[in-house]
Amino acid sequence: MASLLHPWVLGFFLVLAVVGRATAGGYSTPVFRATPWKLAHATFYGDETASETMGGACGYGNLFGSGYGTDTAALSSVLFNNGYGCGQCFQLRCVNSPSCYKGSPITTLTATNLCPPNWAQDSNNGGWCNPPRTHFDMAKPAFMKIAQWKAGIVPVMFRRVTCVRKGGIRFSFQGNAYWLLVYVMNVGGGGDVANMWVKGTKTGWISMSHNWGASYQAFANLGGQALSFKLTSYTSHETVIAYNVAPANWQVGLTYGCNVNFH
Incomplete structure (x- = not known):
């Protein structure tokens, strides 16, 4: 068969x-239930094609072929958890920034990659994924669903949600x-x-x-x-x-x- x-x-x-x-x-x-909303920050990497987000530390390869598409994010090491965060699903909404879209729309992402620390940059100025920061480096098409991309970085509220596959x-x-x-x-x-x-x-x-x-x-x-x-x-x-x-x-x-x- x-x-x-x-x-x-x-x-x-x-x-x-x-x-x-x-x-x-x-x-x-047991059924996984959504967690409470928490505060974090989000940036983006790659361009509108999301070609740079293909592959990644989780090993999913071509994200279109494996079903994840462009609604994905690289997680800071705190969330990545040595790879055990791979495949987890999150809802994000932009908050407290003039770059947030009106109505604070919510988007759902799958964790497919690691956003590694950048020890050459301060955690509050470029080193966004340095521990112990909770951070999402989103595929650009996903980021553009919640905020203007020219913002570069925005505060977000996030929560874990059930992955519907x-x-x-x-x-x-x-x-x-x-x-x-x-x-x-x-x-x-x-x-x-x-x-x-x-x-x-x-x-x-x-x-x-x-x-x-x-x-x-x-x-x-x-x-x-x-x-x-x-x-x-x-x-x-x-x-x-x-x-x-x-x-x-x-x-x-x-x-x-x-x-x-x-x-």
Whole structure:
């Protein structure tokens, strides 16, 4: 049962399991809820085409192909959290600046990149992403939805919100038969991943270590086996199992989809 999700995306096998989070009465399926509004600042990088925002520290590659588009932002290291912030969704609105658009419109962003510290600049004058600042360096088209781009930097209110994704989680393969590196994309709910496991048809569940951004790795001989994955959300602690995501003849350089996602 194959379905092409994208020219570089191979379709999925049968996948279905939502485990949820353990409770005293068994398992529940927690739903991520919006957090309170907080104050931060926002800048932008790149131009109106957002070409400079493609790729990024999370490893999502071409953001149009992976479904994120131009509504994205690079996070300061405080929010990026060593890559565990990848995929998280935020609502932002410009406040307390003459450059804010009337009505203070709200835009929703996905975290796809890291805004690194610039220790050569003062934190209040150019070093906007220096710790402990909470900062969003937005793709320019996203910034232009809330403020005049000539402002350069504006104060914003932000909050974490549920990531609403179309379709299931996607797994982009790199590595080889003995070292599998997987980039996890299109994650719903909290949008993030805390832990990940892989299971071949000849193995039990193998814990994958966090590499960087939204990538996880397993040092194991998994060639010639259909692969299943188990993931836990960093935020909601919900767990999902995606059975038989990739066929036995899986290949690096391809992305495999499933029909399961976080809520």
